[in-house]
Amino acid sequence: MSQEPKETKTPSDAAPRSRAVMAVAYLATMFAAGLGLVYATDGARSPGGRGTQLAEARGEPVASAQPEADLAQLLASSSEQISTLDNRTRSLTAELSSAQARIMALEQSLEALKVDQVAMLEVERDRLAGELRALADQQAAPAAGTAPDPETQPDASLEGALAALGAEATPDGARVTLAESQLRFRPGKAELDSQAPAALAGIAKLLKDQPGIEVVLRGYTDSSGDAEMNLALSEQRARAVRDVFVDFGIDAERIQAQGLGEAHPVADNATPEGQSRNRRVEVLLVQP
Structure with missing residues (x-):
């Protein structure tokens, strides 16, 4: 093998x-x-x-996509907010520009109005100055013929006022008699009634219009009662009338108050009517 x-x-x-x-x-x-x-x-x-x-x-952990989605949503929201703010900013800028334009227009209108007012005032000033010059020229121009002497001519306004007051011409001056019914003294008193100033308003106006007139107030009583008391009462009543004129704005230095008691009666003291007429205050208007 x-x-x-x-x-x-x-x-x-x-x-x-x-x-x-x-x-x-x-x-x-x-x-x-x-x-x-x-x-x-x-x-x-x-x-x-x-x-x-x-x-x-x-069995391994799986990464989630949620954070990326949240981030994308946040970015989208932020972008929308930025866009809204941009639009609002542009709107406010436009409003500011419009307001500035209106302010500028108002300032220009105000300036123009000031210029117009100044021009109107200057025109009015020139007009008034011209009227004053014309008035001065008229007063300075000599009148035709012989001009009347103002010192010898009666004051027509004064005469009319005296006539309206019922004044009587006397050697001492124009006399206005204020009766007891006008002054409303209470018996034995020197206080005037609250309605008494109304009776003196016309005389007060004349004194204001004629500052050169002096006033002598003479108070009288009737013959009833003690003569010495009547003399003192008549002077007190004359002073009460003077105080009313002073309240009207008349200088007290222009007014002299005298009390003559029951002297120089104008009516019979034997009757009540006569006694009432004798209780009076006479206003003597004396021209210098």
């Missing part, structure tokens, strides 16, 4: 086989890694993809 010769393995044959096995293992590892990368990328792009499913199958 013949024996087959045994195959003898040399070290040079074992080395190539070992390198081949290592190369195959390396390629298998790289393929598996590449396949896993593909699945992972696909899972990152779409939730529930193959990569996500593979990660879930291996």
Whole structure:
């Protein structure tokens, strides 16, 4: 029986086989890694993809896409708010420009109004000045013929006022008699009734219009009672009338008050009617 010769393995044959096995293992590892990368990328792009499913199958944590969605929503909201603020800013800027334009127009109108008012006042001033000059020229111009002497001409306004007061001409001046019924003194008293000033208003106006006239007030009583008391009472009543004229604004220095008592009666003291007429105050208007 013949024996087959045994195959003898040399070290040079074992080395190539070992390198081949290592190369195959390396390629298998790289393929598996590449396949896993593909699945992972696909899972990152779409939730529930193959990569996500593979990660879930291996029990690995799966990244959520919610933070990216929240960030996108926040960016969209911020962009909308910025746009709103821009629009509001443009609106406020337009309103400010309009307000500034109105203010400028009002200032111009006010300035024009001031100019117009000044011009009107100047025109009015010139007109009044012209009237005053014309009036002065008329007064300075000599009248035709002989001008009357003002000192010798009666004052028509004074005569009319005296006539309206019922004044009587006397050697001492014009006399106005104030009866007891006008002054309303109470018996034995020097206080005037509250309605008495109304009876003196006309004389007070004449004295204001004619500042050169002096006044003499003469008080009288009837003959009843003590003569000395009547004399004092008549003077008190004359002073009471003077005080009313002073209240009307007449200078007290222009007024002299006298009391003559029962002297110079104008009626019979034997009757009540005569006594009433004798109780009086006479206003003597004296021209200088």
